[in-house]
Amino acid sequence: MVLKGKYMSTARVSEILGITPFSVRRLIREGLLEVKKTKEYKAGSELYFDSSAVKELLPRMPALRRKWYFEENRRMGGKKAAFKRAIDVKKTSRHSNLKKKFLNSLEFYPEKVALLLRASFFLYHLNHYAKTGEEYLYDLKGEVLKRFTDDFTAEQGLNIIFIEGAQKVILCDGCRDRARNMGISYLRYKNNHAGCSRCQREENYYSLFEFRVEYGEHKFCFHTPYKTAKKWFGNIAELPHKMREKRGDEAFLFGRPISEGEARAVTLKEVTRELESFLGAYY
Structure with a gap:
């Protein structure tokens, strides 16, 4: 395998080694992979690693997987660990089948609708990755939602709502x-x-913009802070409004972290590649 470039992102390392970002972070914790540089975004840092170090890890991965397997058995107990792995396999299979079914269904939609739905599918998974330590992905999310705002309308299934929150x-x-x-x-x-x-x-510190994508049998919902997206709109008063439900200090989160099974079915590299391709279609 030829590895091009001096540095690799977490997404690329995951792809090359056949592991998830969870396991990349484990390699870092165990001193087997060193962060060589970072790329700073508004929402966080993207980690980069030496390509030669990744190449050296390739032949060691089978032994490392066995080591992690035995450590998991010891920590959880053999039966519980086996049950967890079986569940992860089922989740991977389920998410793989859902992805295949969803992408195949896009053949029956108008071209621009299919483009919006495809981007929404991968943005949904990006949200989950961002909730699992890959916070820098929120910058890419913002770019995608900005493109939604600029180039899609209710005709393609996009509706944007201003959710007014407390100060x-x-x-x-x-x-x-x-x-x-x-x-x-x-x-x-x-x-x-x-x-x-x-x-x-x-004012509007806890306000949000809600992006609803609904067409045919498919539905997606995304949120972005008022401060991030307010400049995208000429007149916010023209948007549909609703009040944000008050919950404690208003600091509750939308979405959930990605699961191990989901991460194997829809990889981080696939997610970023698809969304960057979506953005590139307009430049």
Whole structure:
């Protein structure tokens, strides 16, 4: 196998070694793979590794997999570990079949609709990767959603909703003192008293834009913060509005981390390649 380039991303290392990003991070933790450089994004850092070090690991992977297998058995117990691996295999098979069925179904849709749905499918999985330590992917997500905004409409199944959330309140020293004297948390004090005129406020801090893609049997839903996407819209007042449900400090997350089985069926390299191809179709 010829490995081109001096450095490789996590996605490329996963592809070359036949492992998931979870296992790449394990190689780092165990001192078997060293991060040589990083690429900084607004949302996080993308890690890069020496290609020659990856090449040296290739013949060692069967032994490493056996080692991880025995360590998992010892940690979980043989039966539980075997059950977990069986579940992972089933998840991989299920996600592979779903991917194949979904992509085949796009043949029956108009070209532009199929393009939007295909991008939405891989963006759905990118969201899951981003929730599992690959935060830099949120920059790519933003580029894709910006392209949705610019080039697609309700005719292709895209609807965008402004979800109005609460303002962010940073308590002044006086309000913090009052909260401590009352024996309550700052969060509870903000919820009960909303601060005072000396407290700092940031409007729409918890507001979101919701991107709904619905066409035929397929449905996707994505969110991006107000601060990220507000400049994409000429007049936000023209968008459909709804109020964001209040939950604690408003810091709840949408989506879930990717599972091991899902990561094997829809690889990180495949996800980034598909979405970069989608963006490239417009440049």
